[in-house]
Structure formats: structure tokens, C-alpha cells
Amino acid sequence: MPADLRPVHIPVMPREVLQWLQLSPGLTVLDGTVGAGGHSSLILKALGPAGRLIGVDRDPMMLNFAAAKLSGVNCLLSRGSYLEAAEILRSNGLEKVDRVLLDLGLSSDQLADRDRGFGFDAGGPLDMRFHPHEGRSAAQFLQQSTQAELQEVLETWGEEPAARRIAAEVHRRLQTGGAVETTADLQSCVAAVCGDLRSSSGRTALTRVFQALRIRVNEELEHADRMLTQVLPQILNTDGIAVVISFHSLEDRIVKNAFKGNHGWQVLTKTPIEAQPAEVRLNPRSRSAKLRAARWQPQP
Ligand SMILES: C[S@@+](CC[C@H](N)C(=O)[O-])C[C@H]1O[C@@H](n2cnc3c(N)ncnc32)[C@H](O)[C@@H]1O
Numbered sequence: 001m002p003a004d005l006r007p008v009h010i011p012v013m014p015r016e017v018l019q020w021l022q023l024s025p026g027l028t029v030l031d032g033t034v035g036a037g038g039h040s041s042l043i044l045k046a047l048g049p050a051g052r053l054i055g056v057d058r059d060p061m062m063l064n065f066a067a068a069k070l071s072g073v074n075c076l077l078s079r080g081s082y083l084e085a086a087e088i089l090r091s092n093g094l095e096k097v098d099r100v101l102l103d104l105g106l107s108s109d110q111l112a113d114r115d116r117g118f119g120f121d122a123g124g125p126l127d128m129r130f131h132p133h134e135g136r137s138a139a140q141f142l143q144q145s146t147q148a149e150l151q152e153v154l155e156t157w158g159e160e161p162a163a164r165r166i167a168a169e170v171h172r173r174l175q176t177g178g179a180v181e182t183t184a185d186l187q188s189c190v191a192a193v194c195g196d197l198r199s200s201s202g203r204t205a206l207t208r209v210f211q212a213l214r215i216r217v218n219e220e221l222e223h224a225d226r227m228l229t230q231v232l233p234q235i236l237n238t239d240g241i242a243v244v245i246s247f248h249s250l251e252d253r254i255v256k257n258a259f260k261g262n263h264g265w266q267v268l269t270k271t272p273i274e275a276q277p278a279e280v281r282l283n284p285r286s287r288s289a290k291l292r293a294a295r296w297q298p299q300p
Helices: 014-021 038-047 060-069 082-091 108-112 138-144 147-158 163-175 183-194 200-218 220-235 249-260 277-282 284-288
Strands: 028-031 052-057 075-079 097-103 236-246 265-267 290-296
Touching (some): 038 060, 052 082, 060 075, 147 163, 183 200, 220 249, 249 290
Parallel strands (some): 028 052, 097 236
């Protein structure tokens, strides 16, 4: 990490996360999306020296940020998907944990990094992978997918009304020798269909298109669903608590359905918890956050 690169991400709903995790000294906690370590540093304080935190992130850059912020013999950091949590715990001599935090989606640090292509304002190559060498970049996905596939991605994960026309424009460019390799290239495809990108409708369209591609490239919703339905029941101790923060309705639906769909969960949050207006003023990213918590109590 360059010395002048400082994380800018502000953890969302920090007070609520601590409250719903119901932490006490000595517990073992998995932060499956450790990011720059904002939530984890608060969790570590609440756990005291007898507690233990395992922090996981798919992105090596974010794990570097976390390593710079978090320290102590009771803090273990590992690069990988939270889907690999059972193996990561085993390789650290652990089997189960008492608490799990998942703060889904991407960090403001990833969004701001010009080399990653997550943010339409940041510029740079159209990559969008959480791990820079895993799987296909967004540009490769655009090149290799059919127009119908792209339209489906924009409809399903972006809920973009102009999905058909934007997919057609991307394919027209690719087939006429044009490139869609940078965030600016993709912006100009959206502009050709939606008009002025400085207008609020133009920015909304860009947000939806970039979100849809990022979700597809990283298979984010599949990961979240498998984590909640398959991995958490394996790695949570009885009476353990999972707290999950999501940032859009598709993600929140997955969390809600996973907690409802297994009788082992006792849902603690009847309706999702949202950030207080004072937090939204300070951290606009918290506006769309929804927090759900559930206790794992499998029937014997
Ligand atoms: C919203 S940020 C987390 C911020 C963190 N809570 C903090 O306070 O700094 C989401 C993080 O999850 C990571 N991530 C996304 N999908 C993941 C996955 N399947 N496994 C592990 N980490 C993932 C991203 O790389 C990103 O760093």
C-alpha cells in the first residue's frame, strides 16, 4: 500500500452493529467483510484480550488496510471469500464462532481507487473485481457476453428500465470496432441512451448499470446467499448471532429470506434497522443500509 494511501471508508451504523452483536469479553467473532477494519476495531475493543477476531476479505488491498489498523495476537486476518470461512477457521485451529458480521457490497476505498473501475466518477479501466486476479473483469464480461445476457444482468441486478437499449448500444460499439474497456467508455454508452449524465436520471442510470455489472462480475448475491444458507449454520455456535448489513433491495431480500427459510434462526430484528438521520447526514452511504440480525438456535 502506498504510504500516502489512507482509507476513507466510514463504517456504517457502528453503534447498532455493536448493539445487535451483543458482544461480551472473551467471545470469538468472524468479520467476514473486514474491509479497512472500521467495525472490527470497535469489535476488538469490546472483546477484550480474552476475545478473538477473525477478519476476512476478498480484496488484498482492503486486507492491507485492515492489517494497518488492527493489531494484537487475538486478531487473525485472512484473504479469501467469507464462503471459505470454515476452512479459514480450521486453519487457525478453530471450528466455530460466537458472532458473525457481514457488511456486504463494496467499500468507499474500492470505489475511490481509479485502477479498479468500480466508480463511474473515478475513471480508469473497467475491472470491478474484488480480487484483481480472480475471474473475469467487467470489460472481459462485456466482450464475451451476448447482448441478451447483458440485458438480463442490467434488468436483474440493476433493475434498469433502459436495459435493452443500453445492452444494444454496448454491443453495437463492440461489433463496430469500438472499445468498452474503461469507465468512460461505459459512461458514453449509457449517455448515448439516457442523455445528460449530469442530470439526476442520468446519474441514477449510471449507478444502476455499474452496480449490476459489479454484482455480476463478483457473483455477489450468490456468495451472500450461500454464506447465509449453507456456511453460517456450519460455523456458528448454538446461540451465536449473525448481523448482516445490505445496501440494496435485492441483497436485503436474500438476507430476509435466508433468516426466514431455516427454523434454526430466531430473527432478532422484526423490521430492518436503518441509520439515524444524523448518521445519514455525516455519511450519505448509510442512507440505503439495512441491518438484520438473527440468533442461531438449531433444533436438537
Ligand atoms: C462495505 S465493505 C466493509 C467495510 C468494513 N465493515 C469496515 O468497517 O471497514 C465490504 C467489504 O467486503 C468485501 N467483500 C465483498 N465480498 C466478499 C466476499 N465474498 N468475501 C469476503 N469479503 C468480501 C469487499 O472487498 C469490501 O472490502
